Amino acid sequence: MESSEPDPAAPARPNAPRRAVDWLFVDRRTGGYTVAQWPNVALWVFIAATVVLRLLHPAGALGTALRRVADGSLLLWAGDELLRGVNPFRRLLGLVVLAATAVGLIRHGW
Numbered sequence: 260m261e262s263s264e265p266d267p268a269a270p271a272r273p274n275a276p277r278r279a280v281d282w283l284f285v286d287r288r289t290g291g292y293t294v295a296q297w298p299n300v301a302l303w304v305f306i307a308a309t310v311v312l313r314l315l316h317p318a319g320a321l322g323t324a325l326r327r328v329a330d331g332s333l334l335l336w337a338g339d340e341l342l343r344g345v346n347p348f349r350r351l352l353g354l355v356v357l358a359a360t361a362v363g364l365i366r367h368g369w
Contacts, residue, residue, distance in 0.1 A: 304332040
């Protein structure tokens, strides 16, 4: 006769919300949760260019060049996250930033 009792030796299966959170946020390489990471070079370039733009408000060719550098580095970062993000959350973040940046550039005439 079979018992309907769960096997106490079998590992407990997490509930659906927990499995969804794990799927979304767990780093596939380390097994830890990853939401934010230390910025890579592309993101540091974006941050630096944006800070200079916000603080100094450069006009003319310098301002245009800094905006292009900021936009390009953000697109590069977003594409990298989309393709190589450590978990689905990071890939989704890359997709959202890539789409939002591209739409903004198209609307404002790259």
